[in-house]
Amino acid sequence: MSDQQVDHGKRTWLIATGCAGAVGGVATAVPFVSTFQPSERARAAGAAVEVDISAIKPGEKLTVEWRGKPVWIVRRTPEQLASLTKFDAELADPKSDRTAYPTPEYAKNEARSIKPEFFIAVGICSHLGCSPSDKFQTGPQPSLPDNWSGGFLCPCHGSTFDLAGRVFKNKPAPDNLEVPPHMYLSDTKVLIGEDKKA
DSSP: OOHHHHHHHHHHHHHHHHHHHHHHHHHHHHHHHHTTSOOHHHHHHHSOEEEEOTTOOTTOEEEEEETTEEEEEEEOOHHHHHHTTTTGGGBSOTTOOOSSSOOOGGGOSTTOSSSTTEEEEEOOOTTTSOOOEEEOSOSOBTTBOTTOOSEEEOTTTOOEEOTTOOBBTTSSOOSOOOOOOEEESSSSEEEESOOSOO
């Protein structure tokens, strides 16, 4: 046997074992890489949510889930809408200018909404992630000012929000409630999670 024949045999074995190793590596990597793809459940959790708002009466709130978060849809009464202008001087960010939870341009108004009657917000306090309670009744109440005109109270640390989700000054919550991207598909249907028509 010559040295050339031995080298040729070694080369054949090296190529064969290298190919087998590569096939095994690919076979191992394919399932591993596929775990990076979001599951159907994960894709559905991030998907936009279509909501029928026709049954919400003035003064009522409907809660739906979007991306694992509670999203409130509040149908405000004419009196509740009128109260939004009364307390601008007492609000920390009355024009929703802060950027921690950017307000979409279409909701940068006094009502923080596309349609003033309907307020849509993520029901999570900007302080520590608690969920504020409805305090729609006006007037003096425990943990609320005597001139309370309705809104939300975070029971964890006492942050208060008006009926447009704007936080009052000198409260633990640093920002207004988040307004999620949304758009109206009709007078009775809203799509939460998307705000651009395809």
